[in-house]
Amino acid sequence: MTTPPAPGPAGLRTPGPADLVVTGCTALTHDARGEIVFVDDATIVVREGRIASVTAGAPEDPPANAAEHLDGRGTVALPGLVNCHTHTPMVALRGLAEDLSAHSWFNDWIWPVESNLTERIVGLGARLACAEMIRGGVTTFADHYFAMDEVAAATAESGLRAVLGQAYFSSQGPEGRAASLDFALRQRGAADGRITTCLAPHAPYTVDESDLAATAELARDHGLLVHIHAAENREQTANSLARHGRTPIEILERAGLLDVDVLLAHTTGLDTARDLPVLRRAAGRAAVASAPRGYLKFGWDTTPVRALREAGVPVGLATDGAASNNTLDVWESMALTALVQKYVERDPTWLTARQALDHATLQSARAVGLGDEIGSLAPGRRADLVLVDVTGPHTQPVHDLAATLVHSARSADVRTTIVAGRVLMRDRALLTLDVPEIVAELNALLPDLVDRSHGKRIQEYEG
Amino acid sequence: MTTPPAPGPAGLRTPGPADLVVTGCTALTHDARGEIVFVDDATIVVREGRIASVTAGAPEDPPANAAEHLDGRGTVALPGLVNCHTHTPMVALRGLAEDLSAHSWFNDWIWPVESNLTERIVGLGARLACAEMIRGGVTTFADHYFAMDEVAAATAESGLRAVLGQAYFSSQGPEGRAASLDFALRQRGAADGRITTCLAPHAPYTVDESDLAATAELARDHGLLVHIHAAENREQTANSLARHGRTPIEILERAGLLDVDVLLAHTTGLDTARDLPVLRRAAGRAAVASAPRGYLKFGWDTTPVRALREAGVPVGLATDGAASNNTLDVWESMALTALVQKYVERDPTWLTARQALDHATLQSARAVGLGDEIGSLAPGRRADLVLVDVTGPHTQPVHDLAATLVHSARSADVRTTIVAGRVLMRDRALLTLDVPEIVAELNALLPDLVDRSHGKRIQEYEG
Numbered sequence: 001m002t003t004p005p006a007p008g009p010a011g012l013r014t015p016g017p018a019d020l021v022v023t024g025c026t027a028l029t030h031d032a033r034g035e036i037v038f039v040d041d042a043t044i045v046v047r048e049g050r051i052a053s054v055t056a057g058a059p060e061d062p063p064a065n066a067a068e069h070l071d072g073r074g075t076v077a078l079p080g081l082v083n084c085h086t087h088t089p090m091v092a093l094r095g096l097a098e099d100l101s102a103h104s105w106f107n108d109w110i111w112p113v114e115s116n117l118t119e120r121i122v123g124l125g126a127r128l129a130c131a132e133m134i135r136g137g138v139t140t141f142a143d144h145y146f147a148m149d150e151v152a153a154a155t156a157e158s159g160l161r162a163v164l165g166q167a168y169f170s171s172q173g174p175e176g177r178a179a180s181l182d183f184a185l186r187q188r189g190a191a192d193g194r195i196t197t198c199l200a201p202h203a204p205y206t207v208d209e210s211d212l213a214a215t216a217e218l219a220r221d222h223g224l225l226v227h228i229h230a231a232e233n234r235e236q237t238a239n240s241l242a243r244h245g246r247t248p249i250e251i252l253e254r255a256g257l258l259d260v261d262v263l264l265a266h267t268t269g270l271d272t273a274r275d276l277p278v279l280r281r282a283a284g285r286a287a288v289a290s291a292p293r294g295y296l297k298f299g300w301d302t303t304p305v306r307a308l309r310e311a312g313v314p315v316g317l318a319t320d321g322a323a324s325n326n327t328l329d330v331w332e333s334m335a336l337t338a339l340v341q342k343y344v345e346r347d348p349t350w351l352t353a354r355q356a357l358d359h360a361t362l363q364s365a366r367a368v369g370l371g372d373e374i375g376s377l378a379p380g381r382r383a384d385l386v387l388v389d390v391t392g393p394h395t396q397p398v399h400d401l402a403a404t405l406v407h408s409a410r411s412a413d414v415r416t417t418i419v420a421g422r423v424l425m426r427d428r429a430l431l432t433l434d435v436p437e438i439v440a441e442l443n444a445l446l447p448d449l450v451d452r453s454h455g456k457r458i459q460e461y462e463g
Numbered sequence: 464m465t466t467p468p469a470p471g472p473a474g475l476r477t478p479g480p481a482d483l484v485v486t487g488c489t490a491l492t493h494d495a496r497g498e499i500v501f502v503d504d505a506t507i508v509v510r511e512g513r514i515a516s517v518t519a520g521a522p523e524d525p526p527a528n529a530a531e532h533l534d535g536r537g538t539v540a541l542p543g544l545v546n547c548h549t550h551t552p553m554v555a556l557r558g559l560a561e562d563l564s565a566h567s568w569f570n571d572w573i574w575p576v577e578s579n580l581t582e583r584i585v586g587l588g589a590r591l592a593c594a595e596m597i598r599g600g601v602t603t604f605a606d607h608y609f610a611m612d613e614v615a616a617a618t619a620e621s622g623l624r625a626v627l628g629q630a631y632f633s634s635q636g637p638e639g640r641a642a643s644l645d646f647a648l649r650q651r652g653a654a655d656g657r658i659t660t661c662l663a664p665h666a667p668y669t670v671d672e673s674d675l676a677a678t679a680e681l682a683r684d685h686g687l688l689v690h691i692h693a694a695e696n697r698e699q700t701a702n703s704l705a706r707h708g709r710t711p712i713e714i715l716e717r718a719g720l721l722d723v724d725v726l727l728a729h730t731t732g733l734d735t736a737r738d739l740p741v742l743r744r745a746a747g748r749a750a751v752a753s754a755p756r757g758y759l760k761f762g763w764d765t766t767p768v769r770a771l772r773e774a775g776v777p778v779g780l781a782t783d784g785a786a787s788n789n790t791l792d793v794w795e796s797m798a799l800t801a802l803v804q805k806y807v808e809r810d811p812t813w814l815t816a817r818q819a820l821d822h823a824t825l826q827s828a829r830a831v832g833l834g835d836e837i838g839s840l841a842p843g844r845r846a847d848l849v850l851v852d853v854t855g856p857h858t859q860p861v862h863d864l865a866a867t868l869v870h871s872a873r874s875a876d877v878r879t880t881i882v883a884g885r886v887l888m889r890d891r892a893l894l895t896l897d898v899p900e901i902v903a904e905l906n907a908l909l910p911d912l913v914d915r916s917h918g919k920r921i922q923e924y925e926g
Contacts, residue, residue: 094859095866099815131856296802297870299809326870327857339759346762352562393594394790396557396902397909403558407760407789412875439859446860 018066020046020421025072025387026401027054028079030376034362036354038401044077046383049420054377068423075387075415076405078357079375080139081330082364083319085227085265085289087145088154088328089117089125090321091132092442092449097323102233102298106461110323114146115456116449122147124442126154131433132328134158134424137414139384141328142263142289142318142368144200144227148183156191159424159432161384163368165200165227169459170208177201177211177218184224194420196225196369198263203229204248205236205463212255219260225369226257230264233300236463237269249275258282261369265289265318267308268301276311283312287367291320292336298324305341305359306350316367317360331411334360338406353402383421389413481529483509483884488535488850489864490517491542493839497825499817501864507540509846512883517840531886538850538878539868541820542838543602544793545827546782548690548728548752550608551617551791552580552588553784554595555905555912560786565696565761569924573786577609578919579912585610587905589617594896595791597621597887600877602847604791605726605752605781605831607663607690611646619654622887622895624847626831628663628690632922633671640664640674640681647687657883659688659832661726666692667711668699668926675718682723688832689720693727696763699926700732712738721745724832728752728781730771731764739774746775750830754783755799761787768804768822769813779830780823794874797823801869816865846884852876 027042045052045066090110097109122145133141142163143151155162166183168176177199184197201207201215207228219226231237231248240248249270252258258278267288270276279286290303305315317333319325334356341351365375374382388409390398395408417425424432490505508515508529553573560572585608596604603624606614611629618625629646631639640662647660664670664678670691682689694700694711703711712733715721721741730751733739742749753766768778780796782788797819804814828838837845851872853861858871880888887895 092860093862094871095862098863098866098870099812101811128856128859135856293802296806297811299805299811322871326866329857329873339756342762343759348564348760348762349562391899391902393591393598393898393902394792396591396898397555397906399556399558399909399913400561403561403789407561408557408785410792410873410875412873435856435859436854439854439856443860446862450862 018045018047018052020068020070020383020418021066022070022072022077022387025075025077027077027377028357028361029054030362030378034358036357036402042077044377044385046421049383051377051379051381051383053379070387070416070423072387074391075389076401077377077385077387078405079361079377080384080386080417080419081137081334081360082316082368082374083133083138083141083328083330084263084316084364084367085291085318085320086129086141086143086328087321088129088141088143088151089122089145090323091129091328092121092125092446093323094326096450102463103461105324107457111457111459111461112452113450114458115454116451117146118445119147119150121442121445121449123150123154124438124445126151127158127433127438128435128442129322129328130154130158130160131430131435131438134160134417134430134433135414135428136329136331136411137386137388137417138328138330139386139417139419140368140370140374142227144265149187152187152190152195155195157432159419159422161194161374161382161419163196163198163225163227163370165198167200167202169202169206170211171206171459177215181218181222185222192420198225198227200227203232203463204240204251206459209251209255212252212257216256216260225261225263227263228252228257228265230267231269231275232266232463233298234269237271239463247271247274249278253278253282258286260285262286263289263367263369266291266303268295268303270304270307272304272307276307279308279313280311287314287316289316289318289367290333290337291318291325292333292340293327294320294325296340302340302344305337306345314363314366315359316364329411330360331409335406353400353406356406357402384419386414386418387416389415481508481510481515483531483533483846483881484529485533485535485540485850488538488540490540490840491820491824492517493825493841497821499820499865505540507840507848509884512846514840514842514844514846516842533850533879535850537854538852539864540840540848540850541868542824542840543847543849543880543882544600544797544823545779545831545837546596546601546604546791546793547726547779547827547830548754548781548783549592549604549606549791550784551592551604551606551614552585552608553786554592554791555584555588555909556786557789559913565926566924568787570920574920574922574924575915576913577921578917579914580609581908582610582613584905584908584912586613586617587901587908589614590621590896590901591898591905592785592791593617593621593623594893594898594901597623597880597893597896598877598891599792599794599874600849600851600880601791601793602849602880602882603831603833603837605690607728612650615650615653615658618658620895622882622885624657624837624845624882626659626661626688626690626833628661630663630665632665632669633674634669634922640678644681644685648685655883661688661690663690666695666926667703667714669922672714672718675715675720679719679723688724688726690726691715691720691728693730694732694738695729695926696761697732700734702926710734710737712741716741721749723748725749726752726830726832729754729766731758731766733767735767735770739770742771742776743774750777750779752779752781752830753796753800754781754788755796755803756790757783757788759803765803765807768800769808777826777829778822779827792874793823794872798869816863816869819869820865847882849877849881850879852878
């Protein structure tokens with residue numbers, strides 16, 4: 001591989017010592033066609049928060065001259081995982097509402113309990129979620145929730161990269177949409193540029209068509225991504241057809257939301273005959289986030305990944321919130337995507353380990369609107385990467401490294417997590433967040449959070 | 464909870480200091496009806512390889528007097544997991560044959576490569592598998608393979624408990640069955656009683672009906688469990704009906720194999736209308752091992768757990784071999800059983816976290832014929848237990864400990880693994896096996912193992 005000069009201003013001057021050098025790892029890189037190429041005994045040089053070079057063999061810049069040197073022997077370096085759709089503060093509700101239908105989960109538990117949310121709980125939940133994600137090798141997350149200034153603060157503190165959107169329902173009146181825009185414009189570029197923002201209407205069944213159309217206009221005017229739940233399950237699509245004569249995807253199209261960059265969460269209820277031609281026309285703008293664990297748990301169908309792939313729509317990996325998914329483990333989402341897609345297509349030769357890694361890297365980066373910035377260990381991209389230990393008994397021997405990563409390795413094998421060249425976890429130790437302190441404070445607030453005696457809920461689920 | 468005297472000879476004398484005491488953990492126990500009861504701040508006392516007591520609060524036997532004391536604060540103690548069906552030496556082939564149909568997997572890869580097996584490779588693979596299982600919280604495994612004296616030696620060395628059977632095909636002639644019996648009688652009770660044995664005919668499609676009938680007779684004569692693959696997928700059942708006019712389960716019944724204790728691997732191809740009445744008659748003798756990951760990967764249906772449960776047939780958790788499953792992670796099998804069963808039954812209220820824990824504990828113990836010995840932290844049972852850390856950010860907060868264990872915790876959260884009162888892993892460090900040494904020796908033998916230029920295979924798959 002070649003070593004171009006570092007991009008931007010740094011490329012104009014003689015490079016000084018690197019900020020970070022990783023040596024001796026196997027690096028997961030992509031060739032010009034986007035195919036995965038493993039580079040053995042690789043040296044990765046990081047300058048000013050970006051990858052400067054990935055080379056095989058001896059380091060271009062001796063580690064002694066680097067500000068920080070990581071010995072990567074026994075590990076695979078890969079682009080940090082991207083959680084393309086989550087609600088980080090919902091870790092506070094992890095395990096609260098189990099083994100329920102979606103109706104009961106929303107109406108009897110989650111939406112009543114969310115009436116009790118405070119900014120402090122949102123902030124603590126987001127911090128706990130960031131800790132979990134850093135330990136699981138996630139370097140970027142797309143979050144869709146309330147009180148998002150708290151999540152932005154948690155993002156800044158944690159060192160992670162994030163794509164943040166303030167959620168709203170039409171039941172909030174025009175103030176909901178205005179607050180979402182205000183957040184998006186205020187926080188865009190915050191945390192040293194690690195925060196990008198979006199507009200976050202909740203879903204076509206909770207945001208009416210005029211509100212959706214107004215959102216599309218704001219997105220166009222301000223160059224913002226839109227992040228929205230869409231066709232979450234088959235029942236929602238059937239209800240949408242019964243009520244409006246249109247599928248959720250067709251509603252989004254008519255509102256103009258498929259003419260802007262849009263991230264669609266779930267789409268397990270896609271009506272492939274009607275919706276795929278629509279999405280094919282939106283290819284290049286529309287992307288999907290898939291969180292397969294929760295679909296199994298609710299007994300739903302899964303995202304039709306093969307059809308979306310054929311339509312040119314990127315499918316990124318996600319976990320949804322921990323209140324339904326129980327975990328923010330994107331590594332597990334990668335394995336489950338491979339396994340569940342093989343099962344639903346009844347084709348064991350489909351969604352190979354390399355395809356799963358493609359979804360975890362390039363496709364996830366595109367899904368959250370950062371396709372040129374992250375998702376590949378390539379010169380000029382942000383230095384967001386993880387080192388994964390493959391020396392454990394469960395990952396040996398290695399006949400096929402892609403299969404080892406997807407089907408044998410686990411999130412707990414991530415030893416080191418790096419965002420923008422900064423080490424956030426070294427040898428499993430978190431460097432930016434104090435978990436016992438966060439958990440102690442959060443636990444003290446839980447009794448008030450889970451109290452449902454008030455009989456209120458923030459919305460009614462009739463999806 | 465009460466504390467009866469230690470069982471057997473020890474109960475007759477004044478108990479001396481305990482061999483092992485665990486304090487401060489939350490213990491997963493079962494009440495008289497087999498329902499799961501969590502005991503907070505529990506003390507577990509172990510004498511002579513068995514649980515002497517599990518009590519809430521202050522220890523009955525002060526830790527200072529115990530030969531070994533483990534501080535269990537922040538952990539849940541639960542019965543060690545049971546891998547009810549695996550082929551441990553196949554870890555040597557992990558990742559070798561990926562993204563293939565079962566036909567191609569068997570005929571083009573696994574059965575040609577198994578022509579090259581040596582006793583040394585079997586022994587090394589079994590040791591590596593034992594290391595993986597100890598780290599994953601497995602304390603007992605049921606293994607069905609070749610050169611099983613090597614697996615018995617690995618079991619003895621590792622400290623694990625195992626139910627071992629020497630596999631055979633009718634193509635080997637009567638010698639195959641005779642060798643299986645010889646192994647079962649010779650190794651029964653080995654490794655200080657940690658090894659129990661069984662007869663291991665491969666499957667109804669590779670072992671003919673007279674051989675199966677002779678096996679049933681041997682099982683009856685010698686009081687041995689029979690462990691066999693049965694109705695692995697729908698295609699096998701259809702082929703069996705076409706060739707013999709009977710399902711695989713009906714073939715086993717006619718051969719008398721459902722009149723003895725029998726462990727049926729997989730049964731994803733069960734013909735519920737024909738087979739369930741047959742299995743209902745065999746309830747109490749027949750059990751099933753389910754390895755859901757591999758079924759997804761091959762695009763097969765899954766084990767019909769609900770129907771088997773209703774028929775009174777225990778369903779234990781398994782991983783199959785790592786050549787198809789990629790991992791021996793029974794913790795993952797527990798989570799996948801819950802998730803996949805909800806999906807295939809389209810019922811999110813079914814296979815709750817507590818039901819999943821029931822499969823992982825009592826039902827798995829019964830499946831491998833050790834229903835009175837393991838599977839519960841109850842006085843008199845073998846002291847096979849694991850301590851699972853639930854303080855990590857991905858397992859906090861805890862609203863429902865059963866859900867935390869099944870849906871948030873991972874095999875890597877197992878800190879300590881104990882078999883027969885002996886600590887095999889302490890704080891993630893293996894005490895009985897040297898993984899780097901095993902891997903180095905195994906890697907040197909892999910080129911000869913994977914050579915398929917000879918054009919041979921040990922069997923033809925026409926399942």
